[in-house]
Amino acid sequence: MEYQTERSETVFRGKVFSVRRDVVKAPTGVTRVIDVVEHGGAVTMMPVDEQERILFVRQYRHAAGEHVLELPAGTLDPGEDPHDCAVRECREEIGMTPGRLIHLGDCYLAPGYSSELNHMYLALDLSAAPLAPDEDEEISVEPVPLNGLQDLLRRGEIRDGKTLATLLLALPLLEQGTKK
Numbered sequence: 115m116e117y118q119t120e121r122s123e124t125v126f127r128g129k130v131f132s133v134r135r136d137v138v139k140a141p142t143g144v145t146r147v148i149d150v151v152e153h154g155g156a157v158t159m160m161p162v163d164e165q166e167r168i169l170f171v172r173q174y175r176h177a178a179g180e181h182v183l184e185l186p187a188g189t190l191d192p193g194e195d196p197h198d199c200a201v202r203e204c205r206e207e208i209g210m211t212p213g214r215l216i217h218l219g220d221c222y223l224a225p226g227y228s229s230e231l232n233h234m235y236l237a238l239d240l241s242a243a244p245l246a247p248d249e250d251e252e253i254s255v256e257p258v259p260l261n262g263l264q265d266l267l268r269r270g271e272i273r274d275g276k277t278l279a280t281l282l283l284a285l286p287l288l289e290q291g292t293k294k
Contacts, residue, residue: 115141125149130189131230153230156223157200158187158276159215160284161208161237167257169208169240170277174252183256183266184274185281187232196233204237205245208255213239218283223276234280236287260288 118139126133132152139145161169168185175182188203190196197215205211218234247253258266263281266272272281 117141120145124152131228149227151224151228151230153189153228154192155190155196155231155233156187156276157190157196157203157233157235158185158280159200159204159212159235159237160185160218160280161204161210161212161240162260162288163210163240163257165257166260168260168263169210170256170258171207171253172256173254178273182274183271184277187276197235200233200235200237202245204240205243206247207251207253208240209242209244210237210240211243212237213241216287218280218287221276221279232276232279234276234283236284 119136120139121137123135124132125135130153134150134152136148136150137145138148163169170183171186172181172183174180186203186207188199188206190199197217200215201211212235214237216236216238218236220231220233222228223230223232263285267281272278
């Protein structure tokens with residue numbers, strides 16, 4: 115027997131996500147109520163410039179209550195291809211367009227309660243091509259030399275999960291010479 119959804123209703127619709135309440139029957143016969151954050155997906159990019167610096171962004175994240183150091187990222191528009199979203203978000207957040215985007219993989223950010231699937235990319239061969247940022251975003255770009263990343267991690271300055279996952283997948287490629 116599989117998990118069976120007996121009832122499902124949307125209890126909240128917001129700008130970026132909705133909340134769905136499901137009544138689910140487990141294979142054991144136990145029935146429980148599960149709230150699911152429905153999210154259309156997102157992208158995260160690790161842009162590396164010609165000087166071998168990772169271009170991080172810092173922005174205020176209200177849920178965290180602080181300015182967070184993270185890789186550029188953004189939400190997919192309905193029906194948008196993740197590759198196209200990655201290019202757009204690079205242009206909006208760091209003012210650069212990648213000449214090469216290498217897909218690193220996908221991960222659910224919080225599968226215990228959210229459907230959000232994050233598509234991760236390594237962004238290389240950057241060139242200036244700024245787009246206007248979203249009007250509700252105040253972002254500063256913070257370049258970090260590749261050889262300074264370990265210190266940043268050791269000090270606990272990166273606490274964003276999507277950033278950590280993207281770094282984990284991208285760094286071995288850079289060490290193998292994908293940058294060249």
